[in-house]
Amino acid sequence: MSRPALGLIPPADYRDMITDIVMPAAPEGLDAVQMLMCGGCANEYAYKIAFMHHQAKKRGTQPATDEEMESCLWNQSPGSPNLSILSFVGGFHGRTTASLSCCHAKPAHKLDFPTLPWPHAPFPQLKYPLSDHVQENVAEETRCLKEVERLIEEKAEEGQTVAGVVIEPIQGEGGDNWASPSFFKQLQAICKKRDILFMVDEVQTGVAITGKMWAFEHWGLDEAPDAVIFAKKMISAGFFYKSNLIPHEAFRVFNTWMGDPHKLVILKAVLETIREDKLIENMAVQGQALQSGLLDLQSKYSDVIKNVRGVGSLVAFDGSDPGTRDNIIKLMSNRGVLTAGCGKETVRLRPATILEGSHVEIFLAALDDILGEISPSVKVGEAQAN
Amino acid sequence: MSRPALGLIPPADYRDMITDIVMPAAPEGLDAVQMLMCGGCANEYAYKIAFMHHQAKKRGTQPATDEEMESCLWNQSPGSPNLSILSFVGGFHGRTTASLSCCHAKPAHKLDFPTLPWPHAPFPQLKYPLSDHVQENVAEETRCLKEVERLIEEKAEEGQTVAGVVIEPIQGEGGDNWASPSFFKQLQAICKKRDILFMVDEVQTGVAITGKMWAFEHWGLDEAPDAVIFAKKMISAGFFYKSNLIPHEAFRVFNTWMGDPHKLVILKAVLETIREDKLIENMAVQGQALQSGLLDLQSKYSDVIKNVRGVGSLVAFDGSDPGTRDNIIKLMSNRGVLTAGCGKETVRLRPATILEGSHVEIFLAALDDILGEISPSVKVGEAQAN
Numbered sequence: 001m002s003r004p005a006l007g008l009i010p011p012a013d014y015r016d017m018i019t020d021i022v023m024p025a026a027p028e029g030l031d032a033v034q035m036l037m038c039g040g041c042a043n044e045y046a047y048k049i050a051f052m053h054h055q056a057k058k059r060g061t062q063p064a065t066d067e068e069m070e071s072c073l074w075n076q077s078p079g080s081p082n083l084s085i086l087s088f089v090g091g092f093h094g095r096t097t098a099s100l101s102c103c104h105a106k107p108a109h110k111l112d113f114p115t116l117p118w119p120h121a122p123f124p125q126l127k128y129p130l131s132d133h134v135q136e137n138v139a140e141e142t143r144c145l146k147e148v149e150r151l152i153e154e155k156a157e158e159g160q161t162v163a164g165v166v167i168e169p170i171q172g173e174g175g176d177n178w179a180s181p182s183f184f185k186q187l188q189a190i191c192k193k194r195d196i197l198f199m200v201d202e203v204q205t206g207v208a209i210t211g212k213m214w215a216f217e218h219w220g221l222d223e224a225p226d227a228v229i230f231a232k233k234m235i236s237a238g239f240f241y242k243s244n245l246i247p248h249e250a251f252r253v254f255n256t257w258m259g260d261p262h263k264l265v266i267l268k269a270v271l272e273t274i275r276e277d278k279l280i281e282n283m284a285v286q287g288q289a290l291q292s293g294l295l296d297l298q299s300k301y302s303d304v305i306k307n308v309r310g311v312g313s314l315v316a317f318d319g320s321d322p323g324t325r326d327n328i329i330k331l332m333s334n335r336g337v338l339t340a341g342c343g344k345e346t347v348r349l350r351p352a353t354i355l356e357g358s359h360v361e362i363f364l365a366a367l368d369d370i371l372g373e374i375s376p377s378v379k380v381g382e383a384q385a386n
Numbered sequence: 387m388s389r390p391a392l393g394l395i396p397p398a399d400y401r402d403m404i405t406d407i408v409m410p411a412a413p414e415g416l417d418a419v420q421m422l423m424c425g426g427c428a429n430e431y432a433y434k435i436a437f438m439h440h441q442a443k444k445r446g447t448q449p450a451t452d453e454e455m456e457s458c459l460w461n462q463s464p465g466s467p468n469l470s471i472l473s474f475v476g477g478f479h480g481r482t483t484a485s486l487s488c489c490h491a492k493p494a495h496k497l498d499f500p501t502l503p504w505p506h507a508p509f510p511q512l513k514y515p516l517s518d519h520v521q522e523n524v525a526e527e528t529r530c531l532k533e534v535e536r537l538i539e540e541k542a543e544e545g546q547t548v549a550g551v552v553i554e555p556i557q558g559e560g561g562d563n564w565a566s567p568s569f570f571k572q573l574q575a576i577c578k579k580r581d582i583l584f585m586v587d588e589v590q591t592g593v594a595i596t597g598k599m600w601a602f603e604h605w606g607l608d609e610a611p612d613a614v615i616f617a618k619k620m621i622s623a624g625f626f627y628k629s630n631l632i633p634h635e636a637f638r639v640f641n642t643w644m645g646d647p648h649k650l651v652i653l654k655a656v657l658e659t660i661r662e663d664k665l666i667e668n669m670a671v672q673g674q675a676l677q678s679g680l681l682d683l684q685s686k687y688s689d690v691i692k693n694v695r696g697v698g699s700l701v702a703f704d705g706s707d708p709g710t711r712d713n714i715i716k717l718m719s720n721r722g723v724l725t726a727g728c729g730k731e732t733v734r735l736r737p738a739t740i741l742e743g744s745h746v747e748i749f750l751a752a753l754d755d756i757l758g759e760i761s762p763s764v765k766v767g768e769a770q771a772n
Contacts, residue, residue, distance in 0.1 A: 003621050003652065037423040038643055044482045048499055055498040069493040075501040079493065083500050095641055096430045097483035097502070101461055108637055110458040111450055112441040115466045116483070141605065232642060235389050251494055255481055256618060257424055262648055268494060359423055 006035070006258040007251070014261055021268045022236075025207075027214050029224030030240035035259030039203040039231030040094020043166065045084050045253050046227045046239045047098050050164030050197040052247050054083060057195065083163045084116065085199075086151060088123040090174025090343070093166055093201050093229075102166050105173040105343075119151040123171055124179045127279065128307040140330070141183040148190055164197035165190075166229075167310075169215035172204040173341020176316030178309055181219040188221060197226040197245075207233035208274055208353045211284030211312030218311060235267040236260060279353040286355045287313035293364040301371040302327075307346075313355060316348045324374065331370040337363055392421070392644040393637070400647055407654045408622075411593075413600050415610030416626035421645030425589040425617030426480020429552065431639050432613045432625045433471050433484050436550030436583040438633050440469060443581065469549045470504040471585075472537060476560025476729070477509065479552055479587050479615075488552050491559040491729075500567040505537040505548065509557055510565045522725060527569040534576055550583035550612075551576075555697075557600035558590040561729020562702030564695055567605035574607060583612040583631075593619035594660055594739045597670030597698030619739070621653040622646060665739040672741045673699035679750040687757040690714075693732075699741060702734045710760065717756040723749055 004011055022033055034049075036042045045284050055064075065078070072079025087093065087102035094100065095109060101116040120200035124141045127133035152162045163333060165187065171177040205215035207230070212218055226245065231237035236259055247253060274280060287310060293310040294317055305328075307318040319325030325345040332339050342348045351359070408419055420435075422428045423621040441450075441544045442651050451464070458465025473479065473488035480486065481495060487502040513519035538548045551573065557563040561673035591601035593616070598604055601616060612631065617623035622645055631637060635694055661668060674697060680703055691714075693704040705711030711731040718725050728734045737745070 003649065038427065038641055040641055041424065041427055041482055051498045051500070064493070064497055068497060072493050072496040072498075073490050074501055074506065075487055075496075079497055080499060080501045084499075096427055097487075098500075101483075103460050107450070107455040107458050107465065108635065110461075111454060111465055112437045112458075112464060112469075114437070114469050114484075115461040116500060116502070117461055120460065249494065255424055255426055260646075263389065 003257065004261070005256050006261070007254045007256075008362055011261055017261060017264045017268075018093075021264050021271065022238075024077065025213065025234070025271055026240045027224050027228055030228060030242060032243040032246055033234055033238055033240050034253055035238040037255070037257060037259070038094070038237050039201075039229070040096045040099045041255075042203070042229045042237040042239050043099035043102065043201060044096050044182045046197075046229050046241070047164060047166070048253060049227060049241060049245050049247070050085065050199065051081075051083050052252060053197060053245055054161065054163040055081065056248075082160045084118040084155065084160050085166050086119050086121060086148065086162045087166050088168075088171070088174075089120050090123045090171045090177055091120075091166070091168060091201075092171070092173035093168075094203075099132065103173075104342055105171075105175075109173075117160075119155050119160075121148045121151055123167075123174065123177055124183060126178060126180075126308050130178075130180075130309075132381050137180070138182075141180060141186075143163045144179075145183065145186050145190065148187065152190075152194065152196075160198055162194075164199055164226075166199045166201055168201045168203075169205045169210075169218075170314060171343075172348065173342050174313075175346045176309065176348050177343070178311070184216065184219045185221060188223075188225065191226075199227040199229065200225040201229045203231040203237075204350075205227060205314060206230045208280045208283050209233070209312060209314045209350070211280065211287055213280060215311060215314070233270075235270060236263040272293075274353060277354075282355065283313040283351075283353055285314060286351070286357065286360055287311070289357060289360045290315050290349065290351075290363070293360065294367075297371060299321075300368075301375045301377075303377050304371050304375045308348075313349070313351050316342070316346050319345045319347065321345055327374060328367075328370065331373065332366060335366045335370065337366050389643065390647070391642050393640045393642075397647055403647060403654075405652045407483065407650050407657065408434075408624075411599065411620070411657055412626045413603065413610050413614055416614060416628060418629040418632055419626050420623055420639055421622055423641070423643060423645070424480070424623050425587075425615070426482045426621040427641075428589070428617055428625050429479045429485035429488070429587060430482050431551060431584050432615050432627070432637060435609065435613060435625075435627060435631050435633070436471065436585065437469050438638060439583060439631055440547065440549040441467065442634075447464070451591070464650040468546045469700075470502065470541065470546050472505050472507060472548045472551045474509040474553055474557070474560075475588075476505050476557045476563055477506075477552070477554060478557070478559035479554075480489065480589075483560065489559075491557075491561075495559075503546075505546075506542050506569045507534045507537055509553075509560065509563055510569060512564060512566075514695050516564075516566075516695075517538065523566070524568075527566060527572075530565075531569065531572050534573065538576075538580065538582075548580075548582055549739060550585055551587045552587055552615075554587045554589075555591045555596075555604075556700060557729075558734065559728050561732045562695065562700075562734050563729070564697070570602065570605045571607060574609075574611065579611075585613040585615065585625075586611040587615045589615060590621075590736075591618040591700060592616045594666045594669050595619070595698060595700045597666065597673055601697060601700070619656075621656060622649040625634070660739060663740075669699040669739055672737070672743065672746055673697070673701060675743060675746045676701050676735065676737075676749070680753075682753060683750065683757060685760045685762045686754075687763075689763050690757050690761045691733075695733075699735070699737050699739075702732050704729075704730070705731045705733065707731055713760060714753075714756065718752060719754065721752045723752050 454465040
């Protein structure tokens with residue numbers, strides 16, 4: 001019945017809960033975790049780690065100066081320095097001010113709100129199917145990576161230091177935009193070269209849905225990202241990170257609640273079920289069925305849907321235009337199948353990890369029906385025959 | 387076992403939970419509530435209400451322009467406008483970037499973190515006992531209010547519009563600083579005159595501890611503040627506000643979890659107990675005993691403690707200097723009594739609402755003992771006799 005202030009007076013078994021429940025879900029190479037309250041503030045506090053890391057490097061063995069200690073209180077440099085996090089066009093990271101400053105997906109998230117003047121790089125706009133556009137797509141990714149470097153240097157000239165990069169493995173809100181493992185590897189290398197933090201926001205992509213526990217595991221990195229941010233399917237929010245980045249002083253990453261032991265009880269059952277029922281593998285298997293069925297429908301209704309894409313069961317396709325996309329979502333909803341829009345004309349699928357083959361069949365049959373209704377190339381008789 | 391996305395798919399009984407559990411705790415005149423995840427983000431989202439209110443006024447019946455819709459995505463005006471929230475020296479409102487930009491209490495909260503260039507007005511530095519310093523204190527409050535007006539005008543000249551003011555009824559982190567009901571009434575009048583939102587952060591002062599449900603109820607305002615922000619003792623975080631401020635479009639104040647029905651089950655029991663056991667009245671009664679006992683100790687050990695002050699059981703006193711304050715907290719802790727520091731030399735007491743007379747006696751006896759140990763004016767024999 002209590003709600004403990006976890007950073008000050010945690011329950012006696014809280015440390016064990018973190019060790020036994022949360023840490024087994026950590027990606028290899030990330031040996032620390034910071035629990036928080038939601039995806040947005042998990043982003044904010046991960047950025048703080050990047051800022052403290054940068055300032056600690058700059059200070060070396062010296063403590064903060066009196067001028068820093070005083071000026072920070074008044075939102076002024078040098079105590080409140082001109083540091084930033086670089087993010088990507090189409091990205092979404094939450095709605096508190098720092099995380100919102102890294103969002104570039106929809107005006108509804110941002111209109112009317114003051115934000116920080118932080119840089120945004122282009123996210124690769126790949127052409128699908130990927131196998132038919134290999135060279136163009138490589139060129140597009142190279143262009144985006146060059147922009148990342150150029151922006152970091154441009155900001156430095158303006159007096160702003162980029163202390164970290166935050167990116168989604170697959171952009172959710174922005175339109176289920178995909179980039180290649182090679183793109184992310186090169187991005188990590190840029191961060192490493194400049195000693196700025198490489199932070200991966202797995203709030204939407206994390207926990208089994210891509211057919212791996214974490215989506216970034218598809219990239220084959222030599223070394224884990226510096227921080228992996230989670231929420232949603234993890235029931236609790238926070239970020240895994242490298243223990244050498246833990247701040248030296250207490251109370252630097254802190255708020256009253258800092259998480260919630262109740263939610264770890266739920267998370268325990270969720271993670272046990274994922275392990276016992278092999279739901280990570282399940283997401284890979286069902287995702288294959290889902291994508292293959294969608295590719296068939298894309299051939300059948302090429303005038304209505306396009307760009308079927310996905311990793312595991314994190315799958316999406318585009319309508320031929322925004323109105324058609326909206327119509328697909330509405331008609332599917334009328335049949336009791338919930339899908340969601342993202343980007344300008346994308347339908348995103350976010351099935352639960354307990355998705356079964358029969359659900360995939362129900363979904364594909366319903367979609368076949370309604371695409372038949374919509375498709376101008378299908379005669380009325382044909383559509384009804386579906 | 388589920389964790390619902392409350393803004394999209396709330397449990398069937400969630401609306402009733404809000405109506406039956408949360409709204410009965412609302413201050414008179416505030417007929418809407420926005421649930422959130424923690425005190426910091428409750429502040430952030432209340433500020434968003436202020437920003438949207440300002441921009442809606444400016445737009446009148448016109449929709450947002452294409453330029454606004456586009457520029458907001460890139461953290462640029464006019465879509466991401468130069469608006470601010472005015473806060474107070476010594477204030478604390480949370481640790482996400484907008485709420486942190488309104489904090490001016492301790493460097494540990496802010497050092498190394500980029501913030502927004504928002505204005506801070508002085509919070510009255512009153513002299514205690516209040517009854518001995520009436521005229522000086524009135525002059526001090528008048529000075530601070532003039533600064534509020536001056537800062538709003540100065541910022542306007544610089545191109546920044548103050549869209550709201552956020553203030554704690556008693557500054558917690560900043561040193562349990564008190565201001566008079568008249569100060570807050572005049573501050574509200576300034577906000578009303580300029581049509582900017584008057585937001586009261588009751589994260590620390592709310593729920594019974596001051597001998598009222600909400601601390602601002604001590605002020606005798608003619609009209610409720612525009613928003614009252616809560617967390618901590620409310621078990622859930624969020625803010626009460628005026629329903630005419632609810633944004634016209636959906637999804638403007640939104641995140642995945644937006645609160646937590648589990649916590650409302652706990653809140654229900656907490657609020658029922660407060661009502662049935664008359665704990666609001668209890669906080670007033672015990673607070674009187676606490677303050678009166680502390681005033682006695684202040685007379686006895688005037689070389690060690692000073693400035694006993696409080697409203698209900700939200701009580702504080704100062705050590706004669708920061709080291710003495712730290713020593714008091716340490717020695718009390720050694721006796722099993724938890725107190726906490728705030729400001730430079732203040733000891734703050736935040737008793738649970740179930741505080742009983744016997745607890746007050748234990749506390750006062752322990753404090754008497756340790757002050758006897760510390761006080762240079764008490765001879766060893768005398769201290770032991772205590």
